[in-house]
Amino acid sequence: MKKRVFSGTRATGRLHLGNYLGAVKGYVELQNSSEYESIYMVMDLHAITTPYDKEKLSENTRNVIMDYLACGLDPEKSIITAQSLVPEHSYLAHILSSEITVARMQHLPTFKEKVKQHPDHVTMALLNYPVLMAADILLYRASLVPVGIDQEPHLEVAREIARKMNDKYGTDFPEPKRFATKGEYVPSLTGEGKMSKSVEGSYISLTDNLDEIKKKLSGAPTDSGNGEKIPEKGGVVNLLQLVELFEGLDKRKEYESKYLDEGIRYGELKSGLAEAIYKDLMPIQKQRKIYEDDPSLVDRIIKDGAEKARKIASETLDEVKRKMGLINHD
Structure with missing residues (x-):
């Protein structure tokens, strides 16, 4: 049986060299392996947990998907779509939030960092970011998540929630593990740290001439x-x-x-x-x-990916609701 892989990229603009060498190149290798079934999304719901430009969000989402496709992700081999087109993500996140405390979320180092960055935008969405990430992963029962080491605290939350759900309700969620791809660390052009979309002047975009x-x-x-x-x-x-x-x-x-x-x-x-x-x-x-010149092709890929994702997601959500005692329409 194939192992399922899930990963995604926030919808914050076009991908850069660091994204490609550090993540997407590894996604392509996993996709082309017979051992894995892969799901790759653009995480537009995660993008709204910090200040964003509503006029550019949809365009940013499409740009990331076109970058995915240009780098070699294949809709015939992987599910490729946008997170917000699969409403089961938000639904399951709300359910899972009943199994984790506010104090646990507030103590996460990533939450504290974001509070410092955006002191006037400390929202419930930001606090619940790791719960939504847990839902993203558990919804597909993904056992492997190719993300950076900085996401390990969030993966630990996902594992903790999976254990609680399995023990309390008899679900069968795997405890997801970080999967380190053979990605390269791509240094920043500023001389400090690595390339990052959040640091102007630090990166080279994949579309730069x-x-x-x-x-x-x-x-x-x-x-x-x-x-x-x-x-x-x-x-x-x-x-x-x-x-x-x-x-x-x-x-x-x-x-x-x-x-x-x-x-x-x-x-x-x-x-x-x-x-x-x-x-x-x-x-x-x-x-x-090729994709820039054929927007309808990109639309079809996103739509088809969402339909494939929802088929898996709805089955998981229905099972969780049934085991938790929620009313089911069947």
Whole structure:
């Protein structure tokens, strides 16, 4: 029996290199394996838990789905759709919220971080974010969730809820585990941390052209280009990591040798790196244009994905309602 995989991306805009190498490339590998049945969604309900632009939400959702498809996710092999088109997610989240306390949610480090980021937008939706995430996963009885280590506290909530539901009501939810794909850590262009949509100037989008990539790289912080020791953190080491990712380890070593000797010409490094990144993005952009030119095809994929997802989700929800003693229409 195939293991079911569930993962998603918040509907906050087009995907960037970090999303691709760190997540979506791994999604494609799982999709193409005979061991797994995969469901990938754009999490637009999660997007409204923090301040967002209502005029752009639907467009952002479609853009992520087109990026999914351009990167190789196949609607014939995976369920691909938007979270809000499957109302069972919200329904099950409300049911599951009866099995977890407010205090438990308030103590999560991720909740505390969001409160600091958005002190004027501490809503019940934000507090219930991990419960909705648990519903997203348990609704499909997914046992594997390819997400970053930062989501581990939320997965622990999902496991805790699954145990309580199984013990109290006799459901058979698996306890989901984080599945680490072979994704790459893609460093930020700012010199600190990793690429992130929430940090302006830190990322390169999958849809960026060569000039846009060059412009973004030109702003990456550097130093004099010469020293007695290779920097261990900051803009220079981030650039060298990007060189290794897109031009190979030998090219990185070549630049490191120059740094310790005659010095690096960063204009030359950034120009070569931009060309290498764009070369990798060209097939994705070519594939994306197919979907940009055929909106009805994208509509069908989203609609078909929602129908497939609802078939699984409704069966799970009906079972949960029955076992919890809620009135069923049967």
